[in-house]
Amino acid sequence: MSVLYTPLPLELVMFTEDSTSPYQDIAIDGATLTVQPTATGMGKIVRINSTNPDHYLKPEFQPGQQISLSKLQI
Amino acid sequence: MHKMEHISPPQAQPKPRKQTQGVRKTDSTESIKEFGQVDVPTVQTNIHCLTIIGQIEGHLILPPQNKTTKYEHIIPQLVAIEQNPDIEGLLIILNTVGGDVEAGLAIAEIIVGMSKSTVSLVLGGGHSIGVPVAVSADYSFIAETATMTIHPIRLAGLVIGVPQTYEYLDKMQDRVIRFVEKHSDISTQRFRELMFQTGELTRDIGTVLVGKDAVEEGLINAVGGVGGALSKLQDLIKQRKEKEDVIH
Structure with a gap:
């Protein structure tokens, strides 16, 4: 049972053509990164998910960076 | 005008280095290292920052075009912050269009129950279920241009699943x-009034509060930005420490 409380119209929230997400989450050095898999075993960082502000300053975590997906997947 | 530069074909480009660290350093970082400069010293921060963006995602996974904040990410992070003795304060930054009622309330309740100092800042928007999350901190700020939409759940909110009763x-x-x-x-009465106000929203009834309106209504403590929010957080941390010193 789920109730959405949002000013966005339902058709905008639930609209979908392809329900499979192109992204996957990986955990590395205490941060969770959302990555878009590119070549085999590699992914492009899309988003950093961490509360530690220092993670956002790491050059290797910047969105757009290529990262190996062989790290722990969550 | 720029001269057309010669672009080498892709196969002529140097092969990427073997990935040993799992992460490839940027070229600029490499060049800094080539010149013998040291990394920027990392100072352990005593403040962590939680950003709540897009839809707050709860029991249902929303279609991928939605930018979401997932409560299964947020809640363990909040628990980790509460447990970490090095973290003294939490800044919550909101730019959300609302979302799942239970997930939003769960996040808000965890923030209320935390023993660390908390300050929230509404930037852009803190709508619908973003309102309880914004008020859950010890002290709340709203940017001058940020908005908060207050509207009834049953009209604009959407219900998925089993037949719902009005009650x-x-x-x-x-x-x-x-x-x-x-x-x-x-007050409850004033919040209900704002919720059921007519004539302000095109698709719905309700109210849009912009910056200082939210402060005047008593919903948010102050209008301000990130500087104000961080200095308030440092003040709260200091006050908490002084209080603890008195007790011990």
Whole structure:
């Protein structure tokens, strides 16, 4: 049972053509990164998910960076 | 005008280095290292920052075009912050269009229950279920241009799944109203008035509060930006420490 409380119209929230997400989450050095898999075993960082502000300053975590997906997947 | 530069074909480009660290350093970082400069010293921060963006995602996974904040990410992070003795304060930054009622309330309740100092800042928007999250901090800020939409759950909110009764939605709405009333200076009666105001929203009834309106209504403590929010957080941390010193 789920109730959405949002000013966005339902058709905008639930609209979908392809329900499979192109992204996957990986955990590395205490941060969770959302990555878009590119070549085999590699992914492009899309988003950093961490509360530690220092993670956002790491050059290797910047969105757009290529990262190996062989790290722990969550 | 720029001269057309010669672009080498892709196969002529140097092969990427073997990935040993799992992460490839940027070229600029490499060049800094080539010149023998040291990395920027990392100072352990005593403040962590939680950003709540897009839809707050709860029991249902939303279609991928939605930018979401997932409560299964947020809640363990909040627990980790509460447990970490090095972290003294939490800044919550909101730019959300609302989302799942239960997930939003769960996040808000965890923030209320935390023993660390907390300050929230509404940037852009803190709509619908973003309102209880914004008021859950010890002190709340709103940017001058940021907005908060207050509207009833049953009209704009969408219900997925089993047939819902009117009473059920009313109960859900009461949970939100009671939480906001308890953790801000607004009265239940005034919050309901704002919720059911007509003529302000095109698709719905409700109210849009911009920056200082939210402060005047007693929902948010002050208008401000990130500088103000961080200095308030440092003040709260200091006060908490002084209080603890008195006790010990």
